[in-house]
Amino acid sequence: MGYAQLVIGPAGSGKSTYCSSLYRHCEAVGRSIHVVNLDPAAEQFDYPVAVDIRELICLDDVMEELGLGPNGALMYCMEYPFALSNVRSNLKGLNLMIRELEDNLDDWLTDELDNYLDDDYLIFDCPGQIELFSHVPVLRNFVEHLKSKNFNVCVVYLLDSQFITDVTKFISGCMASLSAMIQLELPHVNILSKMDLVTNKRDIEDFLNPQGQVLLSELNQRMAPQFLKLNKALIDLVDQYSMVSFVPLDLRKESSIRYILSQIDNCIQYGEDADVKVKDFDPEDIDD
Numbered sequence: 471m472g473y474a475q476l477v478i479g480p481a482g483s484g485k486s487t488y489c490s491s492l493y494r495h496c497e498a499v500g501r502s503i504h505v506v507n508l509d510p511a512a513e514q515f516d517y518p519v520a521v522d523i524r525e526l527i528c529l530d531d532v533m534e535e536l537g538l539g540p541n542g543a544l545m546y547c548m549e550y551p552f553a554l555s556n557v558r559s560n561l562k563g564l565n566l567m568i569r570e571l572e573d574n575l576d577d578w579l580t581d582e583l584d585n586y587l588d589d590d591y592l593i594f595d596c597p598g599q600i601e602l603f604s605h606v607p608v609l610r611n612f613v614e615h616l617k618s619k620n621f622n623v624c625v626v627y628l629l630d631s632q633f634i635t636d637v638t639k640f641i642s643g644c645m646a647s648l649s650a651m652i653q654l655e656l657p658h659v660n661i662l663s664k665m666d667l668v669t670n671k672r673d674i675e676d677f678l679n680p681q682g683q684v685l686l687s688e689l690n691q692r693m694a695p696q697f698l699k700l701n702k703a704l705i706d707l708v709d710q711y712s713m714v715s716f717v718p719l720d721l722r723k724e725s726s727i728r729y730i731l732s733q734i735d736n737c738i739q740y741g742e743d744a745d746v747k748v749k750d751f752d753p754e755d756i757d758d
């Protein structure tokens with residue numbers, strides 16, 4: 471059994487920083503994790519990269535060869551390894567393969583991830599394009615692949631606390647997270663990142679464990695009267711999916727990282743197998 475965190479969230483929400491902080495934390499406590507870069511546009515890392523999607527495809531090449539802008543090129547990069555047969559016709563004359571890697575998802579992932587099975591703990595640092603977890607099936611296919619390889623996977627969704635200045639922005643952050651939940655159908659931990667930048671904690675407190683009724687009345691105050699019904703439906707939706715809970719992440723505090731990691735471990739049942747093994751062992755069963 472392997473374990474994996476899929477770290478997603480809007481651009482600049484702090485995903486890569488979270489990955490490197492988590493790596494350092496685990497290193498300090500003597501725990502082994504491996505961080506995988508799934509961002510073809512990434513340039514530098516503060517963590518040792520265990521597996522790098524840029525070895526398969528890189529953004530600059532796609533922009534140049536296909537004449538795409540950075541966002542279109544990124545979507546292309548992400549879909550490329552996962553749907554190679556569909557895009558093969560577009561690839562005529564292109565020399566996108568940077569190395570002599572096998573030219574399909576299974577081969578590439580199997581090659582790269584086979585070293586990381588059985589009890590290994592992988593962190594996937596994903597790109598920030600919101601399309602990836604809203605309606606494009608790339609990540610979904612990727613997750614299916616991980617599951618087939620016996621990984622317990624959890625989504626770690628980061629939302630930048632700096633953007634959560636009022637209820638409307640909070641709701642839109644929730645909606646983006648919700649679409650990832652629906653799209654990926656995985657256990658989900660929502661994190662409010664960059665808490666060190668929040669000067670007035672009271673501004674954010676309402677959003678850490680918000681009450682549906684409180685959110686609704688704030689939303690109603692901000693929006694024109696014709697939105698009352700929509701507001702109610704939105705808040706009900708957020709309530710229903712019991713996703714109105716964000717865990718604050720303050721990278722200055724070890725305790726904050728430790729707490730988040732324990733929540734995630736819980737979601738993917740990391741460590742439970744070891745407990746089971748201990749519990750299964752009954753001294754009474756031993757023959758004399």
Ligand SMILES: Nc1nc2c(ncn2[C@@H]2O[C@H](COP(=O)(O)OP(=O)(O)OP(=O)(O)O)[C@@H](O)[C@H]2O)c(=O)[nH]1
Pocket residue numbers: 479480481482483484485486487488509596597598599663664665666667719720721
């Ligand atoms: N103060 C503070 N800054 C942070 C924190 N996390 C990230 N940042 C800053 O926010 C910016 C974006 O952080 P990244 O970790 O690159 O964000 P990302 O989500 O990986 O970004 P993309 O991969 O481009 O989507 C950088 O300038 C980071 O230094 C944090 O906890 N506190």
Ligand SMILES: [Mg+2]
Pocket residue numbers: 485486487509512595596597
């Ligand atoms: Mg990043």
